[in-house]
């Protein structure tokens with residue numbers, strides 16, 4: 001479907017398992033089965049055959065393994081290509097594209113394991129030149145803005161399309177109306193504008209008067225997750241090494257799933273910390289980020305060791 005001319009992956013929404021299975025079969029079973037409601041980025045099962053698709057539909061729609069987020073499901077064709085995260089700040093008329101970033105959705109190295117909210121990201125992702133990024137942005141954002149206008153949608157804020165770069169051109173997998181996590185950690189450590197001024201311009205409708213400025217440095221974020229995530233995990237594990245990590249140069253540790261227990265900082269979620277570092281190139285940024293990761297410890301901590309490796 002290409003509503004308003006926005007290139008999108010073929011997909012449909014279902015509340016009925018038989019209809020869903022018929023659609024999945026029409027795609028040869030090669031599809032993503034997604035909980036339609038919010039499931040912390042985890043409600044997606046990737047299927048390579050009709051049998052797998054049927055199992056995934058039964059799991060999410062019938063057995064409600066993601067609770068009522070799976071009251072309806074979206075089935076989407078599986079596309080071959082490189083997935084990137086686009087972000088654009090919008091003010092209703094203007095959409096200002098951010099640089100490229102790439103998330104790592106699966107829990108384990110080599111893109112294995114279950115889908116998560118995101119195990120790490122880096123920016124820029126070198127799969128698109130500046131000119132290609134501009135073209136991809138125009139292919140998606142120009143018709144999207146036109147579509148918003150024709151439907152009287154005054155969208156102000158962050159638009160985050162997940163995009164597959166296929167041989168047939170870019171295809172949108174999903175539109176999120178929020179910042180990506182952990183993409184934000186790598187964007188904000190490269191952003192040279194005052195973020196508040198940008199957000200005010202987005203609300204005021206004056207983004208056309210602002211140029212987004214980005215540092216040329218490469219930023220890498222490695223997510224430290226609780227043992228068991230994206231499945232069940234324990235909370236309340238004391239975290240050590242945060243001060244030592246904070247002393248490293250060009251490094252920032254973003255807290256996601258943490259809380260305080262008396263004087264200690266303890267785990268309080270699946271994705272616990274976004275350990276982020278920046279440097280002149282990807283290799284150096286990765287080395288810094290992983291050096292910071294090594295300083296931090298909590299019982300059961302796990303992280304991917306290959307964030308950004310695809311781009312080396």
Ligand code: GLY
Nearest residue numbers: 103118180181182
């Ligand atoms: N990076 C994945 C998400 O924010 O949904």
